[in-house]
Amino acid sequence: MVFGSFQGMEWVLIFLIILLIFGPTKLPQLARGLGQAIYEFRRASQGLTESVREKESRKSLEGVDEETLRKLAEKLGIKDVDKKERDDLIAEIISEAKKKGLLEEIKIKTSDTK
DSSP states (O other): OOGGGOOHHHHHHHHHHHHHHHOTTTHHHHHHHHHHHHHHHHHHHHHHHHHHHHHHHHHHHHTSOHHHHHHHHHHTTOSOGGGSOHHHHHHHHHHHHHHTTOTTTOOOOOGGGO
16 A cells, blocks of 8 residues: 555655645645545445345345245244235345344355355
C-alpha cells in the first residue's frame, strides 16, 4: 500500500500542501465530504455482500422438502407456517436466522463446492 510508507514528516508536508491549495475554510468541508464518501462506499459494499449471501441461502433451501421447511420455520418461532407460500416461508426463515445470528454459522454449499 502506498500510504504505509509515509512517515510523520511526509504527512505534515502533504497536509500543508492541501491547506495551501484549499485554504483553512474549505478543509472541514473537504474532510466531511471524504468521510461521507467512504461511509457510503462501505455501506453499499456491505449491502451487496448481504444480498449475495441471501441469494446463496435461498438457493440452498430450494431443494428442501415442504415438511422440513415448515419444521425449521416452527423451530425458529415463525407463526402461521401452514398459511404461507414456500417462497415467503424461505424468506422468513432466512430473515429470522439472520436476526438470531444463525446465518453466519451456516456453511452454504453451492454446486461449485461439492
